[in-house]
Amino acid sequence: MTPPARTQAAIELLDAIIAAAREGGAAADTLIARYFAGRRYAGSKDRRAVRELVYAAIRAAGEPPKSGRAAMLLVADRDPAIAATFDGGTHAPAPITNDEPRGNRGVAPSWLAGLLVASGVARDALPALVERAPLDCRINTLIASRDDVLAALPEAQPTPHAPDGIRLPSGTNVDQLPLFQGGAIEVQDEGSQLVGLAIAAQPGQRIVDLCAGAGGKTLAIAAAMKNDGKILACDTDRMRLQRLAPRAERAGAAIIESRLLDPGEEATMLADWRGTADSVLVDAPCSGTGTWRRNPEARWRLNQARLDRLQATQAHILDLAAALVKPGGRIVYIVCSLLDAEGADRVTAFLKKHRKWHAEPLSLPAGSVRGEGLRLDPAADGTDGFFVARLRAP
């Protein structure tokens, strides 16, 4: 593909991504994969170049742009080489005119930027929310030590804070690495590894991972438990939960039972675990404001109604978790969001309702105190953004 054709492809993709954000459609990564599945003429360099253009435009536009072209002009305005690709040739975008509309440059829609600032995120820390994330992996200590992996991968560095983390050069094809295929490493952001440490899982325990998804944190818990004890991994999303079993097999994690929950029927379906868990992990569904480094278009999807629904779900799942914990056991509550409405305020509301519970002080290798928990922030900690709190049952 010529450089102008790459720019045109990026504009078409951005149109699809903007529409999907508006209508609740597929994520940008999925749309990019679909686009190229139907265009075999595009080589790997073309795909990489188009993808970079698309993400540069998404990162530049704080508000949802009117069109892919309006978003791409934000990139062209700051890069003469990209501006030159708007040459009007075959497969190229039409030449830029002086007064045509651009997207709004910024980190986030203004209502959301306001909520972040009200949640204690400094204005000058906002740009870090949409910077490119590093490529981090967690060492599966059931199979290898970090020293083993660092010796086998000279291009890897230890992560700054997480004890079992390594950082790989961006663009590394992790699934092609023999260490990945043999289960010794899993892709996991350093922040996700760090908040997982709050569970402090021990061999022999009974642990529920109530929102396990595809099991990113479940596998870390199994390693911390040295494959001794029992983990119940639940989710209401069949597709996500189905991805856990092959990952667990590759990782050699043998203590995990998966259970698909029907929304609204969770308590009945979990009755056999009632009052028996040493810890329940609630890695709750959230707005994902802490993961814009990976999914920057997510900030175009959020609105107040969706945020309200998420808070209601978070409160519901916390109540479910409380019923599963044994006397003196714990809930670890995590969201990958920097908004107090989903983090510190949810915990305050829980403690108000469950008067005999209390929050335990947490000490992690990074993060700073926020309300009754800790918060990791992309600017200060260099990780995705997270809130984590540990709650102790009477």
Ligand SMILES: C[S@@+](CC[C@H](N)C(=O)[O-])C[C@H]1O[C@@H](n2cnc3c(N)ncnc32)[C@H](O)[C@@H]1O
């Ligand atoms: C933040 S994601 C979990 C990520 C996962 N723990 C990891 O480390 O990769 C939140 C998950 O909560 C699930 N979820 C939503 N509502 C739920 C409910 N009522 N009960 C259990 N899980 C739910 C979603 O399907 C989603 O997979």
